[in-house]
Amino acid sequence: MVSLALVLSLASLVPQDVDEKSNPFDGLRWSGDQPEVQVDGTWYEPVAIDGVDVEEILTLADTWSPGREKRFAEDLVPILMRLEWKGDRVVDLDLRSLEDGSAVRIEGVEMTRSKREALRASRNTRESSGARRPSPPTNISLEDALADIESFGAGLKDQFAYVGLGEVDLDRELSQIRDGLTGDPVDILELRLELHRLLMRFGDGHAQVRSNLPLGQRSDKYLPFLLAESARGIVAVLPDRSALVEPDAPVVRAIDGKTMDEWVDLARPYIANGSPQLVRRRVLGDLRQIDWVRRVLGEKTGAPLKVTFSRADGSGTLKREIDLSSRRPTYGDWPRSR
Template sequence: MRTYFILTVLCFSSLISFGQKLALEKASPFTAVRWEKEQPFVQFESEWYRLEKLDAFTKEELLDFCKKEFGSKWQKRFSEDLVDVLQGLGYQPNIKVVLQLSKDGVSKTYTGTFTSENRNSAVLYNKSMAEPNSITLPQKIPIAEALADLIQFEEILKSISSYSQLSTFNYKFAIKKLADSIANEKTQVDMNRLTNEIAQIMSEIGDRHSSIKNESFNKKNHETYNLRLPFGVSALNGKIIALKKDEKGGNYKYYFGSHPYIKSINGITIETLINTYNYKDKRAPEQAKLTRGSSAIQRYGALLFENNIACSDSITVVFSNGSDEKTEMFRLTSENRGYASKLIQEHAVAHDEVGNRNFEGLSKIIADHIGYIKIPEMYDYDKVEGLENYIDKMLKSFSNTKALIIDIRNNPGGGREILQTFAGYLVQAKQSPWVANIAYLRTDKNISGDEESMIARYLYSYNSEKLANKDRKAIDQLNKGLKFEKTVDSSKFSSPFYMVLHSGKVSYKQPAYILVNEESFSAASVFASAFKGLQNVKIVGETTDGSSGNSTIQYLKNANIKVTASTMLSFQRNGKTLDGNGTIPDIVIEADEKQVLNEYDSQLNELIKIIYSNQ
């Protein structure tokens, strides 16, 4: 009866519309939370109050849930991850929230707003209140508690994870094997070891958005975790090379010019380090696996730590030129002497400029009237004021250019709003509507209508009121020839959701090129995939590190290990998932030696040559 009453009240609240559903994952209506005898006092509009109620949930209901789900970190989760708490209770909050607060014995109702700024203030308050000599959480847990956490982890994969349903990996057997190993131990279980073992199991699933994290682990204070190789590491032509910076010119050169390739470190072959030790990226597309693997090898201490292997302070490296070898000993260092290409450095600058609301460096006319625009991240417009207007203005200004280059290399993803803006220009009227993405939600329930988490990604059910009959005709037409690479079990997934794009009032008529690389990830990979196949659009560069997961976060109750898992399967128009496949470019342009070593963008310049050769 209580649950029914809560749902009734929540439905009524939606009807009287406290507005838009909250899209932020990390947000709060409070700027701080302090505790007195396990009772929360919240800071709201610069005043402290007792919390009595939040929307239809009483304080007791919220705290009971936190204690049950988050164990020793229940207060931290309540104060910093309130959105997760409410979602865990089956409720997606609105941006505006009804708060029942009391002060000096007087209780009043207020309207609060979930913002990331509030949440950041709450996090800073918690840090400021932490005493330097405070007691740290135990790094070992009893065997029985570890075994209970493994049971919970298996249930997460079974009932929540989307990719565990597609994977052929026998995770149940792997978990049982780990449980048997733990059961035979005589002492308590080390939490770092448990985290890493669980992470290795998760990596086999093929979920590129998944992660396993022991949040009580202090990386800074660990003896060997922060040890790095004393030279740079990068991928080139399918191999791993060692580099050092040329201090005079700012470019890079081979650490040993006569022997550029790394063959092994401490007797472990480079292939083993890439394919086995760096298990987090083992299911990534090949070039992404090499690039991310080279970064992992650079952080050698962390790589060994994540494999539960002790790390000495010195290593033996074998270099090769393909025919003979050279062996050298090195001491590891805590200094960051790693490789950072011109492309990475420019991306960081562009990202910072956008953060400062300076957009002018994102676009320009290059090479005699070719429009160029860089998108460093798939930003949400409400977080970056003015960006939407800027992109729209620049796309209009490019209407008479010879061609358009959209550069999303090294873009880590984000939301899909920017994709919608570009759709209006790139989708031509004769190809509109354009079905760009098909997705399924992991569920044991019969879901056929729209879902909030999918709406936020512009994904709608077939009969959604958001789709017109012409959209459904386009869906029907695509489905006639569509064959998925893997079968979707209808008993474990929802009906499909579709992202359908439309042409705008004025479309870009000249050729458009989307420049991608192996570090175009998540929503950036969705961006490339969405426009692939349009008549005047070509994807150029290297295969993206595709992923699109609609992730959820769970905490193992005893060790408090954070488990992030995807709940969605996301398919491209070719029937392949984004995860593990990425989007293959129409025109392949690899990063060559000149781009890797020197401050020269070979991919962009080669694309310019191609554009002019097609004129």
């Protein structure tokens, strides 16, 4: 847990033109443990602030008592600074529409003390009244699921340029998904994954299927390193991108008993059907969310990683058990600038 003293000490790192007690959002509410923010009168799901992933912000906020709801509203600037943000009082927001899931980018949003104070007052009022927005449902009725599949197919035919360019028979694939719905109610995330796998087969690297639920869970852990391609093979790099995890045996041969080629094959259905290089790069990035990947594969989450390293020629094999991380590592400059 980060102490109050540490939170206060971070204020000295804030650029002079940034008020440490400021926030860019006009409103803030919570859907379960996920924030929804208001900007210029419209509500969105926040994705990133000046390029800093909101999931990273929330993960760090969870380590500061009393947790994400207070810290996201009242200590956003110190958290951003801890994540090596070097912005100013005007930020760019990457958001997602709550109506249709489309990506929205709003540039030049001012962070002000008055916005932060309004969020703080709203939170205090909500706590006093006991009011809280209910968590989103995790299931929908079979009737609603069938309607969603129908709407999904109609939307692709009407708006998706990739339909008809490949060998995917959309009607047949949607029929198979409908036939596979054997229960009532239907799990939202399972349906989302089925539709996402279908969408990936068209090969659009920018397309994805989202739902009202986050893919992961609040307790999920992450890889404690970054995976990157090199001339010697896939290597593991420290989260600050300063050095290799195992300099004398840098190549990652296996994780949790699966070779890296096996991981790529397992994750391939969830990646856009593109070049082998694209698929491999995206799989390595997605493996950062190792607990989510394990859950999709029906495996136990939270357990330490069992990683096999070696030299480039396969010699010098080293097996290590490494604890997972509570923070998702981020890609960037090599090495990371300080």
